[in-house]
Amino acid sequence: MKLVVDESVDAGIVRALRLEGHEVxxxxxxxxxxxxxxxxxxxxxxxxxxxxxxxxxxxxxFRQGKAHFGVLLLRLYGLREAEKAELVVSAMRSHGxxxxxxxxxxxxxxxxxxxxxxx
Numbered sequence: 001m002k003l004v005v006d007e008s009v010d011a012g013i014v015r016a017l018r019l020e021g022h023e024v025x026x027x028x029x030x031x032x033x034x035x036x037x038x039x040x041x042x043x044x045x046x047x048x049x050x051x052x053x054x055x056x057x058x059x060x061x062f063r064q065g066k067a068h069f070g071v072l073l074l075r076l077y078g079l080r081e082a083e084k085a086e087l088v089v090s091a092m093r094s095h096g097x098x099x100x101x102x103x104x105x106x107x108x109x110x111x112x113x114x115x116x117x118x119x
Contacts, residue, residue, distance in 0.1 A: 001096050004043035006052035007032060009074065013051075016085035020092065023048075036060060044069045049099040051088070061103055061116060068116070070100045075107045083108075 005014050007028035014026045025046060027039055034042070036056050043050035049070035050057065057073065060066040072091070076084045091106050095113060098104070104113045 001092070001099075002046060002048040004039065004046060004048045004050050006039055006050060006054055006057075008053040009051055010081045010084060012081035013074075013085045013088050016089050017051075017092065020089055022092065037066065040066055040068055040071075043071075047100075058103065068103075070116075071103045072099055073103070073105045075105055079108060 002023040002025070003017060004025045005017070005027065007026070011028070014024055017024050025048065027034060031038070031042065036054065037060060040050060040057060040060050044067045047069050049072055050068065051072045051074065053074045053076070055073060057071050061068055061071060074084065074088065076087060087106060087108065091111050095111060098113050102113045102115045104111065
């Protein structure tokens with residue numbers, strides 16, 4: 001699956017996703033320092049869900065109604081990078097097909113997937 005990964009995400013997660021065969025566009029590599037609104041638009045332009053640890057994307061999607069192709073918000077505080085990577089890879093294996101068009105939140109205990117329609 002093609003993914004855009006925000007620079008708020010650990011590089012180890014990017015490596016793990018690539019090892020799983022995902023096509024990852026890592027903002028830290030291709031457009032470091034880009035504003036959130038541009039990162040969200042980049043993901044939509046590439047028809048790729050955005051993976052981020054920055055909860056500001058919820059504001060852009062829900063309050064401002066910005067176009068998106070899906071957002072996976074990582075709320076994995078206090079875990080080692082390897083543990084985070086394992087959780088993200090597992091979520092992608094189990095539920096990756098549900099992420100496009102949804103706002104999803106991954107915590108160590110749960111994965112919530114909320115389908116969203118954009119105007």
